[in-house]
Every structure is written in C-alpha cells, then in structure tokens.
Amino acid sequence: MKGVVDTTQGRLRGVWRGDLWSFSGVPYARAPAGSLRWRPPLPAESWDTIRDASTFGAIAPQPAALPGITSPSDPDASEPQSEDCLFLNVWTPDLDPERRRPVMVFIHGGGFTSGSGSVFLYRGGNLVRNGDAVVVTINYRLGALGFLGHRQLADADGLVGNWGMQDQVAALAWVAENIAAFGGDPDNVTIFGESAGGFSVAALLGCPAALGLFRRAIVQSGGVHVHTVEEAERAGERLASMLGVASCDRAAFEDIPSTELVAATAELGKRRPDPGLVPLPFLPTVDGTFLPIDPLAAIAAGAASGVDLVIGTNRDELTLFGLGNPALFAMDEKGLERWVANSVPGIPPLELIGAYRAARQARGERVGVNDVWVAAGTDIVFRWPSLQLAAAHTANGGRTYVYLFDWESPAFDGLLGSTHALELPFVFGAVHVPVVQMFSGGGPPAEALSRQMQMAWLSFATRGDPSHEGIGEWRGWDRAERATMIFGAHTGLVLAPRDRELEVLERYRPLPTTAVANDS
Numbered sequence: 001m002k003g004v005v006d007t008t009q010g011r012l013r014g015v016w017r018g019d020l021w022s023f024s025g026v027p028y029a030r031a032p033a034g035s036l037r038w039r040p041p042l043p044a045e046s047w048d049t050i051r052d053a054s055t056f057g058a059i060a061p062q063p064a065a066l067p068g069i070t071s072p073s074d075p076d077a078s079e080p081q082s083e084d085c086l087f088l089n090v091w092t093p094d095l096d097p098e099r100r101r102p103v104m105v106f107i108h109g110g111g112f113t114s115g116s117g118s119v120f121l122y123r124g125g126n127l128v129r130n131g132d133a134v135v136v137t138i139n140y141r142l143g144a145l146g147f148l149g150h151r152q153l154a155d156a157d158g159l160v161g162n163w164g165m166q167d168q169v170a171a172l173a174w175v176a177e178n179i180a181a182f183g184g185d186p187d188n189v190t191i192f193g194e195s196a197g198g199f200s201v202a203a204l205l206g207c208p209a210a211l212g213l214f215r216r217a218i219v220q221s222g223g224v225h226v227h228t229v230e231e232a233e234r235a236g237e238r239l240a241s242m243l244g245v246a247s248c249d250r251a252a253f254e255d256i257p258s259t260e261l262v263a264a265t266a267e268l269g270k271r272r273p274d275p276g277l278v279p280l281p282f283l284p285t286v287d288g289t290f291l292p293i294d295p296l297a298a299i300a301a302g303a304a305s306g307v308d309l310v311i312g313t314n315r316d317e318l319t320l321f322g323l324g325n326p327a328l329f330a331m332d333e334k335g336l337e338r339w340v341a342n343s344v345p346g347i348p349p350l351e352l353i354g355a356y357r358a359a360r361q362a363r364g365e366r367v368g369v370n371d372v373w374v375a376a377g378t379d380i381v382f383r384w385p386s387l388q389l390a391a392a393h394t395a396n397g398g399r400t401y402v403y404l405f406d407w408e409s410p411a412f413d414g415l416l417g418s419t420h421a422l423e424l425p426f427v428f429g430a431v432h433v434p435v436v437q438m439f440s441g442g443g444p445p446a447e448a449l450s451r452q453m454q455m456a457w458l459s460f461a462t463r464g465d466p467s468h469e470g471i472g473e474w475r476g477w478d479r480a481e482r483a484t485m486i487f488g489a490h491t492g493l494v495l496a497p498r499d500r501e502l503e504v505l506e507r508y509r510p511l512p513t514t515a516v517a518n519d520s
Contacts, residue, residue: 003015003016003021003095004050005023005095005181005182006181007026007177007178007181008043008174008177008178009027009043009044009045009046009047010046010047010048010049010050010051011049011050011051012026012050012051012053013050013051013052013053013054014053014054014090014095015053015054017125019093019129020091020092020093020094020125020128020129021090021091021092021093021094021095021182022053022089022090022091022125023053023089023090023091023092023182024053024054024055024056024057024087024089024118025053025055025056025057025087025089026053026057026087026088026089026090027044027045027057027086027087028044028086028087028088028138028170028171028174029041029042029043029044029086029167029170029171029174030042030043030044030045030086031082031083031084031085031086032083032086032141032145032163032167033083033084034254035254037083037145037250037253037254038145038148038153038155038163038250038253039155039163040155040157040159040163040166040170041086041163041166041167041170043170044086044174056079056087056089056116056118057084057085057087057118057139058079058080058081058082058084058085058087059079059080059081059082059085059116059118059139060081060083060085060116060139060140060141060142060143060145060146061081061082061083061085061142061143061145061258061259061261061262062081062110062113062114062115062142062143062262063113063114063262063266079116079118081258083145083258085116085139085141086139086140086141086167086170086171087117087138087139088117088136088137088138088139088171088174088175089117089118089124089136089137089138090124090134090135090136090179090182091123091124091125091127091128091134091135091136092128092134092135092182092183092184093128093132093134093183094183095181095182095183096183097180097181097183099132099183100180100183100184100185100188101132101133101134101183101184101185102132102133102134102184102185102188102189102190102458102461102462103133103134103135103136103175103179103184103185103186103188103189103190103461104124104127104133104134104135104136104189104190104192104457104458104461105135105136105137105138105171105172105175105189105190105191105192105214106122106124106135106136106137106138106191106192106193106197107138107140107168107191107192107193107197107200107201108122108137108138108193108194108196108197109193109194109195109196109197109198109221109421110142110195110196111195111196111269111280112142112143112146112147112164112196112199112280112282112283113142113143113262113265113266113269113280113281113282114142115142115196115197116139117137117138117139118137118139121424121425121428121430121436122137122424122428123137123428123430124136124137124428126428126429126430126454127427127428127429127454127457127458129429130429130451130454130455130458131454131455131458131461131462132462133458133461133462134179134182134183134184136171136175136179138167138168138171139167140164140165140167140168140171141163141164141167142164143261143262143265143281143282144239144261144262144264144265144282145163145164145258145261146163146164146167146282147161147162147163147164147165147232147282147283147284147285148161148163148232148235148236148239148248148253148282149161149162149227149229149232149233149235149236149282149285149287150232150233150236150237150248151229151233152247152248152249152250153236153248153249153250153253157289158287158288158289159287159289159290160229160232160285160287160288160289161227161229161232161282161284161285161287162284162285162287162290162291165200165203165204165207165284165290165291166209166290168200168204168210169204169207169209169210169213172189172191172210172213172214173213175189175213176189176213187215188215188216188461188462189213189214189215189216190214190215190216190217190218190460190461191204191214191216191217191218192217192218192219192220192457193218193219193220193222194220194221194222194421194423194424195220195221195222195420195421196280197220197222198219198220198221198222198223199222199223199224199225199283199284200222200284201217201218201219201222202219202222202223202224202225202295202296202389203224203226203284203291203295204217205217205295205298205299205303205304205307205309205389205393206224206291206293206294206295206296206297206298206299206303206304207290207291207295207298208292208303209290211303211304211307214307215307215308215464216307216308216309216310216460216461216464217304217307217308217309217310218309218310218311218457218460219309219310219311219312219386219389220312220313220423220424220427221312221313221314221317221382221386221420221421221423222311222382222385222386222389223311223382223384223385223386223388223389224294224295224296224299224385224388224389225280225283225284225385226283226284226285226286226291226294226295227282227283227284227285227286228285228286229285229286229287229288231285232282232283232285233248235268235281235282236248238268239261239264239265239268239281240252240253242264242267242268243256243260243261243264265281265282268281269281296388296389296392296512299389299392299393299396299398300392300395300396300512301396302396304393304398305393305396305397305398306398307398308398308399308400308460308464309389309390309393309398309399309400309401310400310401310402310403310456310457310460310466311386311389311390311400311401311402311403312386312402312403312404312405312484312485312487313378313382313383313386313404313405314378314382314404314405314406314418314419314420314421314422314423315378315404315405315406315417315418315498316374316375316378316416316417316418316419317374317377317378317381317382317383317419317420318373318374318377318378318381318419318420319374319415319416319417319419319420320416320419320420320421321420322370322373322374323412323415323416328373329370331369331370331373332369333369335369336349336353336369336372336373337349337350337353339373339377340352340353340376340380343377343380343381344380344505344508344509346508347504347505347508347509351504352376352504352505353372353376355500355501355503355504356372356375356376356501357372358500358501359498359500359501360372360375360501362500374417375501376501379501379502379505380505382420383404383502384502384505384509386402387402387502387511388509388511388512390402390477391479391511391512391513392512394476394477394478394479395512395513399464399476400476400477401460401466401474401475401476401477401485402477402482402483402484402485403484403485403486403487404484404485404486404487404494404497404498405418405422405423405486405487405488406418406486406487406488406489407422407423407426407440407441407446407449407487407488407489408441408488408489409422409439409440409441410438410441411438411439418488422439422440423453423487425439425440425450426440426446426449426450426453426454426487427450427453427454427457428454429450429454430450431446431447431449431450432447445489449487449488449489449491451470452470452471452487452491453487455468455470455471456468456471456474456485466485471485471491471492471493472492472493473493474493475493479511479513481495481496482495482496482499483495484496484497
C-alpha cells in the first residue's frame with residue numbers, strides 16, 4: 001500500500017508532500033509518566049491497525065514558546081504538551097528500502113528545558129530535497145522530568161538523571177531498527193544538534209550506550225558541559241524546596257503536576273546561586289553508569305575514535321543571551337571582571353580581558369565592555385570547549401573538522417552580529433521564509449551560504465568528508481595547523497582564525513595533546 005511502512009511497533013501511513021514523504025508523531029518509546037517518571041524509556045507499545053502519521057505528536061512539558069522562529073509548529077501555532085512526548089518525525093525522498101541513504105538525526109536545543117523536534121525551523125524537507133538523505137527529528141524529556149539527577153530517584157541500575165539523554169539513545173535505537181523501511185541506511189547515521197542539542201551530541205560521544213548507533217556527529221555551538229552528581233543533587237534539592245517538598249524521593253515527586261515542575265524549573269534557572277560556566281538548572285550528569293566518566297575524558301581516551309566529527313561555533317554567540325537579559329548588556333568594567341572570575345575560576349580576569357582587548361584592537365574591532373564580554377564569553381562558554389573536544393577527538397586519530405560561522409544577522413540594526421542559533425536556518429535551508437529572514441537575512445548571498453552549509457552537512461553525512469565543490473577542500477583539524485572553515489559572506493578555509501586571544505585560555509585550560517587513560 002502506497003505510503004505505508006512497517007515498523008517494529010506496527011504500520012504507519014505517511015504523507016506525500018509532492019516531492020518527499022513525511023511521517024510525523026511516530027512513537028519511539030512509551031509515555032514516561034506516572035511510575036515511569038524518572039525511569040529509562042521503554043519500547044513503544046504496538047498497534048494493530050495502520051497508524052496515521054500526518055500530524056506531530058505532543059511535545060515535552062515546557063514554558064510557552066514565544067511567537068516567531070522558535071514556535072513549535074509554525075509562527076502562529078503551538079503544540080499540545082504532555083508527558084507522553086516521545087515522538088520522532090521522518091522525511092525521506094522515497095520508501096525504497098534498497099536505496100540505503102545516509103540518515104541525519106537532529107537533536108534540538110533549548111537549554112534542556114524547551115524545544116521540540118517539530119519546531120518549524122527544523123523541518124527536514126529542504127535537506128532531503130537538496131541531498132539524497134533521510135532526516136529525523138526527535139522529542140526528548142526536558143527540564144526536571146528529563147534531567148533531574150538525584151540519587152533518591154536513581155534507577156535500580158544506578159542511573160541518576162540523564163532521562164532525556166536516555167530518550168535520545170532510545171530514539172537512535174529505533175532508527176537502527178526501523179529506518180531501512182524509510183529508505184535509510186542504519187549503518188550510516190549522523191547525529192547533529194545545536195546548543196543543548198550540541199551538548200547532547202558531545203555527551204553521546206562519550207556514552208557507552210550510544211556508541212555503535214551512529215557513525216558521524218556534528219556539534220553546533222556545543223561542547224562537553226555536564227554536572228557531577230553532587231551538582232545535580234544541589235539543583236534537585238533547591239527544586240524540592242521551591243515545590244515545598246521535603247526531599248527528592250520518588251513518592252513525593254511522582255504526583256507533582258508537570259506544570260508545577262516546569263514553573264519551578266524556570267524559577268530555579270533565575271535563582272541559581274552558583275553562576276558557573278553554563279548557568280542552566282539542568283545538564284547531563286556524570287552518574288558513573290550511563291556516563292561513566294566525564295565525556296571529554298572518555299573521548300580523549302578513544303571512546304569515539306571511530307566516529308567522524310564536525311564541530312563549530314558562531315562568532316558572537318552571547319549576543320542572543322544579552323538580548324534576553326539587559327543587565328548583561330549594561331555591565332560595567334567591574335561587572336565584566338566579576339563575570340570572568342565566576343565563569344573561569346583560576347584565570348586572572350584582567351589578564352584575560354586585556355588579551356581580548358589587544359587582539360580585537362589589532363584587528364580594528366571595538367573594545368568596549370559589551371564587545372569584550374561577547375567575545376570572551378563566546379569563547380569561554382562555546383568555542384574553547386568545542387576546540388577542547390576537537391583536540392580530544394584528534395588525540396586518538398579521530399577525524400575532525402572545525403568551522404566558525406561569522407554571517408551577521410540584520411535583526412536589531414545588527415546588534416546580534418553572528419549570534420547563537422543563527423546558523424540553523426542556513427543548515428535547514430529556511431532562509432527563504434520571510435519571518436526567518438528577519439533573523440537570518442535573505443537574498444542571493446544568504447541563499448548561497450545556505451547551499452554551502454547544507455551541502456557540507458550532507459556531504460559529511462554521506463561520506464565523512466564535508467568538502468564539496470561549493471566550498472573547496474575542508475581539511476581536517478589538528479592542534480598545530482587548526483584549519484577552520486569560515487562560513488559567512490566570504491566562505492573559505494583559514495588557519496587558526498581569531499586565535500590570538502585564545503592563548504590565555506590555552507595557558508590555563510590546555511587543549512588535550514595525547515590520549516588520556518581511562519582508569520575508571
């Protein structure tokens with residue numbers, strides 16, 4: 001029957017969009033609610049009749065999305081929220097199981113508290129149209145329901161937190177079992193993610209349960225950012241206090257409505273007492289089981305040496321966060337020093353600030369407090385962790401490609417520069433959409449850059465090398481040469497771009513140079 005595929009749970013009917021098939025709201029795991037809260041995901045239940053896959057499934061409980069490009073379904077609509085949220089979506093050129101196309105699985109961002117695989121910006125259709133690939137997007141548990149890590153909630157196997165990460169692994173396992181029916185190759189899967197999705201991809205590189213489920217990985221504005229169990233428990237105890245609950249034991253937490261958990265998580269993010277490098281209430285937790293050791297150490301020890309990697313950041317990541325928090329843009333010199341001291345303890349703030357001012361001045365760039373905060377903060381939170389991951393991966397011979405995105409947004413009279421998430425509409429081929437163009441810009445130059453990035457991502461997913469005719473050779477990154485593809489108004493390969501200011505970070509936070517033994 002046309003448009004119907006067989007999966008391990010049952011038959012699905014997709015929708016023909018004129019040049020591709022889409023399957024939406026496909027359950028890959030059981031609803032993690034009630035007694036299944038803070039438990040590993042279980043396989044989805046089977047069905048007997050043909051299941052309609054024409055509409056997206058519910059998204060994870062989260063704060064309401066603001067109108068615009070981050071809206072779940074489209075700029076004028078929202079999606080129902082439910083703890084029954086473990087759905088994925090598939091776009092494919094055709095349903096020939098013999099074709100075995102490369103598969104690209106996208107993990108959305110949102111600070112581990114918001115987002116979904118059905119955000120209209122993440123639709124896989126344009127990637128499918130421009131390359132012979134199958135694209136998958138997923139939902140996973142968010143906020144306290146997805147990342148609350150406390151030993152009182154530990155699973156019998158010792159799993160603490162990482163419930164949303166385990167969902168991601170379950171989705172990849174579903175892809176391995178079923179994607180051939182959609183024309184995809186289960187042996188050629190690339191995972192890619194941005195922001196919290198990039199953090200997730202980085203963590204999965206060091207996660208034993210995930211390895212073998214993907215062959216390649218793309219980390220966009222990510223790096224390894226994790227909590228220890230002790231840090232996760234402190235967040236959990238603060239959450240319990242806000243909810244008026246004595247402790248984080250399962251009996252007390254199972255009956256709390258998800259709306260209350262979402263509201264308390266939002267407040268927790270505002271009140272976090274220890275700013276830390278990434279001031280998010282929840283992160284993946286190094287629990288000794290699902291994440292046996294810090295993923296960066298695992299990668300440096302060779303955990304992902306057989307996985308090809310693309311990793312990169314945007315030049316001005318932090319402007320987006322300053323826009324959402326005007327106090328950051330109102331920072332004075334002393335405030336900048338305090339921010340640096342809190343974010344990278346052990347690095348003399350004046351030494352770091354001076355290095356950034358000198359490097360920017362040498363390039364003829366502005367050196368005001370805001371300019372230095374954006375530049376240094378971008379490197380501290382995103383770029384340096386990304387380069388540490390690149391160095392750790394190459395230490396064991398892992399093939400690694402690094403990029404730097406420097407296209408500038410026209411929004412707010414250019415205030416954002418090359419901000420966080422700006423590369424997304426270029427990767428997904430959405431720069432032709434009017435509401436997106438307010439953020440991304442449009443016209444022939446934007447469309448040309450979008451083609452360059454899409455073809456690089458597709459080429460990498462297909463054969464492990466992102467080089468293509470539109471950008472030329474993209475050489476692999478190594479510590480000595482640091483070849484970096486610049487994506488922007490003038491795309492091309494550059495050696496060690498904007499690296500002068502990184503010398504201070506390298507002095508105090510050295511890049512891995514050799515494999516690190518795993519003694520755990």
